[in-house]
Amino acid sequence: MRRSGYDPETLSEALKATIDRPLTFMEVCGTHTVSIFRQGLRSMFPEQLRLISGPGCPVCVTSQGEIDAALRLAAKDDIVMATYGDMLRVPGSSGSLQEQRALGANVRVVTSAAEALDIAVRNPERETVFLGVGFETTAPATAVVLEQAMRADIRNFSVLCLHKAVPPALRTLACDPELAIDGFLLPGHVSVILGVEPYRFLADEMHIACSIAGFEADDILLGLLDLVRQVRTDRPDVRSMYPRAVRPEGNPLARESMDRVFGRTDREWRGLGVIPLSGFDLQGEWSQFDALERFGVSVTHAPPPPGCACGDILRGRLDPPECPLFGKTCTPASPVGPCMVSGEGSCAAWYRYNKGGNAQCRI
Amino acid sequence: MCLAVPHRITRLLEDGMAVAAAGSVETEIRTDLVPGVSEGDLVLVHAGFAIEQLQDDEGQEIEELWAEVRRLSETPDA
Numbered sequence: 233m234r235r236s237g238y239d240p241e242t243l244s245e246a247l248k249a250t251i252d253r254p255l256t257f258m259e260v261c262g263t264h265t266v267s268i269f270r271q272g273l274r275s276m277f278p279e280q281l282r283l284i285s286g287p288g289c290p291v292c293v294t295s296q297g298e299i300d301a302a303l304r305l306a307a308k309d310d311i312v313m314a315t316y317g318d319m320l321r322v323p324g325s326s327g328s329l330q331e332q333r334a335l336g337a338n339v340r341v342v343t344s345a346a347e348a349l350d351i352a353v354r355n356p357e358r359e360t361v362f363l364g365v366g367f368e369t370t371a372p373a374t375a376v377v378l379e380q381a382m383r384a385d386i387r388n389f390s391v392l393c394l395h396k397a398v399p400p401a402l403r404t405l406a407c408d409p410e411l412a413i414d415g416f417l418l419p420g421h422v423s424v425i426l427g428v429e430p431y432r433f434l435a436d437e438m439h440i441a442c443s444i445a446g447f448e449a450d451d452i453l454l455g456l457l458d459l460v461r462q463v464r465t466d467r468p469d470v471r472s473m474y475p476r477a478v479r480p481e482g483n484p485l486a487r488e489s490m491d492r493v494f495g496r497t498d499r500e501w502r503g504l505g506v507i508p509l510s511g512f513d514l515q516g517e518w519s520q521f522d523a524l525e526r527f528g529v530s531v532t533h534a535p536p537p538p539g540c541a542c543g544d545i546l547r548g549r550l551d552p553p554e555c556p557l558f559g560k561t562c563t564p565a566s567p568v569g570p571c572m573v574s575g576e577g578s579c580a581a582w583y584r585y586n587k588g589g590n591a592q593c594r595i
Numbered sequence: 596m597c598l599a600v601p602h603r604i605t606r607l608l609e610d611g612m613a614v615a616a617a618g619s620v621e622t623e624i625r626t627d628l629v630p631g632v633s634e635g636d637l638v639l640v641h642a643g644f645a646i647e648q649l650q651d652d653e654g655q656e657i658e659e660l661w662a663e664v665r666r667l668s669e670t671p672d673a
Binding site (some may be wrong): 247250262263282288289290291316318335343344345346347349365366367369370372373376382390421422424425454457458461465472473475476477479483485486489502574576 | 641
């Protein structure tokens with residue numbers, strides 16, 4: 233795969249030459265967060281550029297109530313809970329899926345929704361519940377597999393559908409006067425599915441610059457350079473600096489599959505509260521695959537762990553070292569909040585690449 | 596979690612399946628979301644599904660960005 237062809241040093245110099253005032257941008261993709269740390273990109277930013285991490289990790293924004301619902305389902309007899317590995321160690325109000333597995337629950341890690349359906353087909357005497365977590369990058373696979381289950385009339389398969397939509401969360405963040413965001417570095421792989429139009433309201437209605445970026449150093453710096461250019465010329469837009477993967481129209485086939493299977497509902501995000509129409513759910517004929525409905529479990533609001541600042545971190549109001557638990561009672565080996573569990577969580581990234589947690593590193 | 600990894604399709608199988616390689620590691624993937632791909636095509640794979648065929652084209656937008664950045668760098672008051 234060919235990359236942009238621009239070297240990071242050239243891009244860094246261009247950023248410094250182009251920025252003409254202090255700007256605050258937010259990245260809303262956990263893979264960006266990790267990539268920026270791993271490649272030491274913050275040292276290449278101009279002093280006037282502040283990049284904050286937003287709610288870019290689907291595991292991290294899963295609410296405490298949703299995790300508790302997953303734990304209640306996994307605890308039921310004769311259920312196989314199939315989950316992406318990222319969710320295994322996320323603490324609920326009492327324990328995690330990993331701890332439940334140690335206590336005898338049948339929790340299996342899968343790398344694909346299709347693998348979860350295979351488990352159901354191979355174990356017709358048991359119910360298999362797939363824990364459907366993820367943004368628009370991940371949700372199409374769940375939709376395709378549910379369509380397959382419907383066609384094949386597989387009745388021992390269901391989904392705890394916790395998929396979330398990114399653009400409604402961006403609207404919430406854009407409306408937060410405390411953040412005063414000048415531009416969003418948009419997630420490359422969510423945008424592979426969405427294309428550019430679902431973000432258009434940010435530029436047209438809210439006058440916020442938007443640039444879709446890939447994940448190499450040059451991709452990210454190109455995205456930031458495009459944001460600076462948009463602000464400086466006062467022409468906010470939605471542009472793709474990741475054209476080798478993101479078509480302007482996205483992947484219509486994936487969206488059509490999602491539209492056939494999912495409805496939209498208001499949903500709670502950790503740190504952001506209930507966001508209108510930000511959740512994908514199973515309605516109409518698809519509700520037969522809704523694990524909550526099938527097993528009489530509901531998602532109820534539950535408070536986050538005491539002292540945990542994941543909510544403020546996901547909203548961009550705090551950097552991880554500003555959480556009183558960071559690096560003390562909350563570490564990757566013994567996480568309190570989800571941002572320390574997920575490999576793409578802000579806290580885990582700060583801990584791994586900036587272990588001292590020096591808040592002075594805030595950009 | 597939204598990580599997607601480029602894979603080269605090495606063999607098409609039945610029912611929308613394919614074998615694809617990332618480096619020396621081969622894996623079976625689903626191609627439901629990128630119909631029409633052929634052996635040798637480069638695709639982005641996420642959670643066992645190809646979600647897009649990768650393009651060689653770097654696009655017009657990056658060229659336009661550079662043209663404007665050069666202009667802005669030369670005219671500080673732009």
